[in-house]
Amino acid sequence: MTWQPAIVMMTGLFAAIASGAEDVESETKKIQGTWVLASTESDGKAVASESLKGREVRLVFEDDRVIARMGEKSVSLGTFKLDPSRTPRWYDRIYSDDSLRRGIYRLEGDSLTICLAGIGKDRPTAFGTKQGDGLSLLVYKREKP
Numbered sequence: 001m002t003w004q005p006a007i008v009m010m011t012g013l014f015a016a017i018a019s020g021a022e023d024v025e026s027e028t029k030k031i032q033g034t035w036v037l038a039s040t041e042s043d044g045k046a047v048a049s050e051s052l053k054g055r056e057v058r059l060v061f062e063d064d065r066v067i068a069r070m071g072e073k074s075v076s077l078g079t080f081k082l083d084p085s086r087t088p089r090w091y092d093r094i095y096s097d098d099s100l101r102r103g104i105y106r107l108e109g110d111s112l113t114i115c116l117a118g119i120g121k122d123r124p125t126a127f128g129t130k131q132g133d134g135l136s137l138l139v140y141k142r143e144k145p
Helices: 003-031
Strands: 033-042 056-061 065-070 071-083 089-094 099-107 109-116 136-142
Touching: 003 071, 003 099, 089 109
Parallel strands: none
Antiparallel strands: 033 056, 033 136, 056 065, 065 071, 071 089, 089 099, 099 109, 109 136
16 A cells, blocks of 8 residues: 555654654753863964963853853853754854854763854854854863762
């Protein structure tokens, strides 16, 4: 009968959609917690690691929210969305005024690398920056409890 291949195809499509949702959920769980900024680069220039000492910047992921902390100060950076089905994986930050920063991320054990474009700019395609591109490359290490 001709309807059987259609059912098989639809079943495969539903399985792929469910698997994608599970991947997003799994990645979102993995990223939860506090991350300490280890290195940063912008427009092709690395920030000296000495300048990061004594002013630890933390990125905190709580559910779908992302918060920046520096010392006693805390600032909401809005919400985030992950798409691990893309290569490289997509990271989007949505600020409270609905402005969007598109980026990519790599999550490997206790290391999180995020490359972000400026607000409203095109998503980066690789992990790195060069002069005048407006990209920021941030490397975080998971904070140990």
